[in-house]
Amino acid sequence: MIRILLVEPMNLLRGALAATLSLEEDFTVVAELGCLHEAPAMARAVPPDVAIINVGLLAGDGLRLFTTLTAEQPGCVTLVLAGPDAPAQLRRALDFPVQGVVGVQAAPSDLIRGIRQLAQGERVIDADLVVAMVAAPRSPLSERELDVLSVAASGMPAADVAATLHLTAGTVRNYISVILRKTGARNRLEAIRVAEGAGWLRESRT
Secondary structure, three states: OEEEEEEOOOHHHHHHHHHHHHOOOOEEEEEEEOOOOOHHHHHHHOOOOEEEEEHHHOOOHHHHHHHHHHHHOOOOEEEEEEOOOOHHHHHHHOOOOOOEEEEOOOOHHHHHHHHHHHHOOOOEEOHHHHHHHHHOOOOOOOHHHHHHHHHHOOOOOHHHHHHHOOOOHHHHHHHHHHHHHHHOOOOHHHHHHHHHHHOOOOOOOO
């Protein structure tokens, strides 16, 4: 029996996936969660063989929780669900111990087959998602520029952004000017929208 931990924020999709997977005689869904906060504790109670996690959850605090989950459950493999519109998120996720990637638009039979392959020690990679990830433009912003824009995305004025990142207000203004030029944005809000839409922003370090 393959024990499955399902972590998907969309209630309707999570319910549909759980119902579909439960129809398989060799599958048992041990938990259905909307976020990763309960995942480590749930996995300790009922160790899963496969964790299915939405790629959008693998950011910020979610990455810490995911690291805890994988460290505590070395026998559990991870399958990430991702859409073609989230190449940057997928690229970040693949820097971590992820053994499989399946698109949210895949047929149920593809997901079921992928779970069985993972349980047998094989890797599962959705070719269409990989093509979308490779074709997507990488961020033109440096790590420090991303730091500035990520903190600015919280709505802080330049002076507070500077204090948070231990920079001068003038340095932050210089970074913002460079960010506007690189993104082609007319102002800070537009630059944030561009970066968010492309998946370049990470959680701010406040």
